[in-house]
Amino acid sequence: MPTKLKTQEIFLKGTPISRGIAIGKPFFFSLIEDSNPEFTVAHTDIGNEIERYRRAISRSKEDIVLLQKKLEHEKVVEGAGILEAQVHIMQDPMMTTQVENEIRHTRKNAESAFQRIMKQYQKKFNAIADPFFRERFKDIQDISRRVMAYLRESVRVSLADIPPNSIVFASDLTASDTAEANAASVSAIVSETGGSTSHAAIVAKAKGIPYVTSVKFNWKEAPKDALIIVDGRTGDVIINPAPETLQKYQVLRQQLLTHLHKLGTSGSLKAETFDGYSIRLSANIEMANELELLHQYGGNGVGLFRSEYIFLSNQSFPSEDEQYQIYRRIVEKMHGLPIVIRTFDVGGDKKMANKQAEEEDNPFLGCRAIRFLLKEPEIFKTQLRAILRASAYGDVSVMFPMISSLSELLAAKSILKEAQKELSKKGVVIPKPLRIGCMIEVPSAAIISDLLAKECDFLSIGTNDLVQYSLAVDRSNHAMSSLYTPTHPSVIRLLKLIVNEANNHSIPVTVCGEVAADPRFTPLLLGLGVHELSVASRYIPLVKNAIRSTSIVAASRLAEKALILPTAYEIEELLNQEYRKNVPEDCFYNC
Amino acid sequence: MKLIQKVQVKNMMGLHTRPATAIVKMLQNSKCDVSFTYKKATINAKSILSILMLAARKNSKITITVEGSDADATMEKLLIAFENEFGE
Numbered sequence: 001m002p003t004k005l006k007t008q009e010i011f012l013k014g015t016p017i018s019r020g021i022a023i024g025k026p027f028f029f030s031l032i033e034d035s036n037p038e039f040t041v042a043h044t045d046i047g048n049e050i051e052r053y054r055r056a057i058s059r060s061k062e063d064i065v066l067l068q069k070k071l072e073h074e075k076v077v078e079g080a081g082i083l084e085a086q087v088h089i090m091q092d093p094m095m096t097t098q099v100e101n102e103i104r105h106t107r108k109n110a111e112s113a114f115q116r117i118m119k120q121y122q123k124k125f126n127a128i129a130d131p132f133f134r135e136r137f138k139d140i141q142d143i144s145r146r147v148m149a150y151l152r153e154s155v156r157v158s159l160a161d162i163p164p165n166s167i168v169f170a171s172d173l174t175a176s177d178t179a180e181a182n183a184a185s186v187s188a189i190v191s192e193t194g195g196s197t198s199h200a201a202i203v204a205k206a207k208g209i210p211y212v213t214s215v216k217f218n219w220k221e222a223p224k225d226a227l228i229i230v231d232g233r234t235g236d237v238i239i240n241p242a243p244e245t246l247q248k249y250q251v252l253r254q255q256l257l258t259h260l261h262k263l264g265t266s267g268s269l270k271a272e273t274f275d276g277y278s279i280r281l282s283a284n285i286e287m288a289n290e291l292e293l294l295h296q297y298g299g300n301g302v303g304l305f306r307s308e309y310i311f312l313s314n315q316s317f318p319s320e321d322e323q324y325q326i327y328r329r330i331v332e333k334m335h336g337l338p339i340v341i342r343t344f345d346v347g348g349d350k351k352m353a354n355k356q357a358e359e360e361d362n363p364f365l366g367c368r369a370i371r372f373l374l375k376e377p378e379i380f381k382t383q384l385r386a387i388l389r390a391s392a393y394g395d396v397s398v399m400f401p402m403i404s405s406l407s408e409l410l411a412a413k414s415i416l417k418e419a420q421k422e423l424s425k426k427g428v429v430i431p432k433p434l435r436i437g438c439m440i441e442v443p444s445a446a447i448i449s450d451l452l453a454k455e456c457d458f459l460s461i462g463t464n465d466l467v468q469y470s471l472a473v474d475r476s477n478h479a480m481s482s483l484y485t486p487t488h489p490s491v492i493r494l495l496k497l498i499v500n501e502a503n504n505h506s507i508p509v510t511v512c513g514e515v516a517a518d519p520r521f522t523p524l525l526l527g528l529g530v531h532e533l534s535v536a537s538r539y540i541p542l543v544k545n546a547i548r549s550t551s552i553v554a555a556s557r558l559a560e561k562a563l564i565l566p567t568a569y570e571i572e573e574l575l576n577q578e579y580r581k582n583v584p585e586d587c588f589y590n591c
Numbered sequence: 592m593k594l595i596q597k598v599q600v601k602n603m604m605g606l607h608t609r610p611a612t613a614i615v616k617m618l619q620n621s622k623c624d625v626s627f628t629y630k631k632a633t634i635n636a637k638s639i640l641s642i643l644m645l646a647a648r649k650n651s652k653i654t655i656t657v658e659g660s661d662a663d664a665t666m667e668k669l670l671i672a673f674e675n676e677f678g679e
């Protein structure tokens with residue numbers, strides 16, 4: 001690289017995924033397995049080479065045992081079980097003796113011997129006809145990544161223990177990479193690929209880590225000690241910022257932190273407009289340990305518990321008792337606040353290998369969520385029995401995902417009845433009937449929301465899917481991201497229709513998609529008549545502040561205006577303007 | 592002593608990660624040689640990877656061979672575990 005580049009201010013532009021501003025040093029996080037030299041080891045060094053391999057295995061095993069203990073401590077039983085299996089895989093003679101023999105016989109370095117054996121296993125697993133068993137290779141891959149990293153030393157496997165204030169550069173990140181990230185040291189993430197609704201993105205947002213993707217840059221050549229600014233609001237990535245640029249962002253960052261700090265202390269304040277209209281502000285959660293934040297921020301309950309996340313990594317459905325234990329623990333941690341458990345939403349981009357054997361050309365239009373559950377009534381009923389049993393310990397509702405017709409809702413309800421009967425036959429007493437919610441995330445459901453409203457106790461609008469299905473835009477395809485517009489007039493009209501029908505039937509309606517967590521949408525949603533917003537816990541203060549900064553009168557007027565505007569762009573501008581007026585101090589969204 | 596018995600896999604998902612872990616854990620201190628035979632393949636039952644690679648689904652019939660000093664007790668434990676679906 002020419003020396004000039006090393007100090008020159010470089011502006012890069014990517015797609016912003018998670019908001020926030022970070023200033024830090026680059027950290028190159030790579031999973032590349034291409035540069036893996038093979039060399040012959042001197043006869044006298046074979047012993048050392050094998051010892052080196054054993055050390056890599058034992059360090060990897062220590063890692064996993066530690067992680068396993070951590071999960072056990074956090075009562076993530078399923079996850080701990082997977083890790084226990086990984087420990088046994090690392091003790092497997094196929095991992096130990098076989099690799100050692102390979103080193104001994106070929107006299108090649110440990111890395112190359114290890115990878116050769118792994119390739120053989122991959123071949124064997126690929127040859128298995130049953131896709132469920134074929135998928136098990138993922139565990140081995142996970143282990144081999146860790147072992148290789150210890151062999152190569154230079155490459156770190158975990159985002160958990162990187163230097164503080166790092167800007168992580170990666171070609172792509174998995175959800176588990178991001179989950180390991182420590183928000184105190186990972187200041188921001190910049191990646192070459194990855195969509196805004198990928199699981200990695202969702203995790204980054206939940207942790208409040210700024211994230212910019214689709215950055216085209218040969219980052220392998222970037223100077224290691226360069227200062228880097230990442231603006232997760234605009235997608236700007238600036239390398240070697242000039243003093244003026246740096247100062248500008250330092251001021252912005254400070255403002256942002258002050259604002260967020262102020263919001264964070266709003267736990268005891270009510271979620272009501274300044275003219276006294278109060279709405280329920282709840283949390284979307286995936287794990288029990290997210291509840292702490294909910295309580296700290298004064299959330300009104302859990303509006304969406306994504307039950308499938310507990311099990312997704314495990315690739316198999318837990319028994320009724322295991323589920324019951326998990327649900328019960330979460331329900332007890334609610335301390336009396338209501339919780340809505342959404343039944344498994346698998347399929348689409350959340351694949352569970354075991355039961356969805358057939359590859360689908362269009363998984364988002366295929367067998368996902370309620371369609372899958374109705375096809376697998378035993379899995380469905382097992383979950384419902386577990387939820388029913390857990391409901392004795394608090395205020396629990398159940399919600400069915402991706403309903404697209406009345407008959408699906410009726411079928412789901414009748415399976416719920418069966419589950420209830422089975423339990424009462426066994427003498428299990430369910431003190432009160434479960435409240436039943438219907439998710440509205442398919443246009444067909446939105447259009448017949450009057451029919452669905454008659455058959456349930458509440459409606460919950462999942463905007464991510466509703467936008468994707470209404471506009472026929474794949475939300476994970478970021479080449480189409482400019483067409484993925486939640487402010488499209490068709491979406492606003494659908495929202496209006498759903499809320500009206502819910503109100504006509506006197507049942508509450510919740511909005512639980514990304515839109516609910518965007519404070520610029522808050523006045524519009526209030527104005528349309530939504531009763532409850534459910535957002536990732538960390539967005540509660542931001543949305544609460546937006547609620548408290550508007551009046552229901554102004555919000556209704558805003559909704560009326562939005563309903564007559566003809567384009568997504570104009571509606572978006574209207575919302576931006578209103579937000580700038582209501583919350584001028586928020587440089588997080590106003591930019 | 593060498594014992595041979597046939598069992599049927601009862602677990603809904605077959606011999607997947609959890610049952611395989613349970614088997615390996617159970618056998619790790621056993622002095623016997625234990626092998627499973629399924630569809631012409633015979634594997635070391637103390638190797639979790641080998642068990643997974645059998646890809647034995649629900650209702651598959653596995654032949655268990657146990658050879659060694661505590662063969663009786665080991666076989667007994669294995670049969671009970673298969674019968675109890677490894678606690679699932």
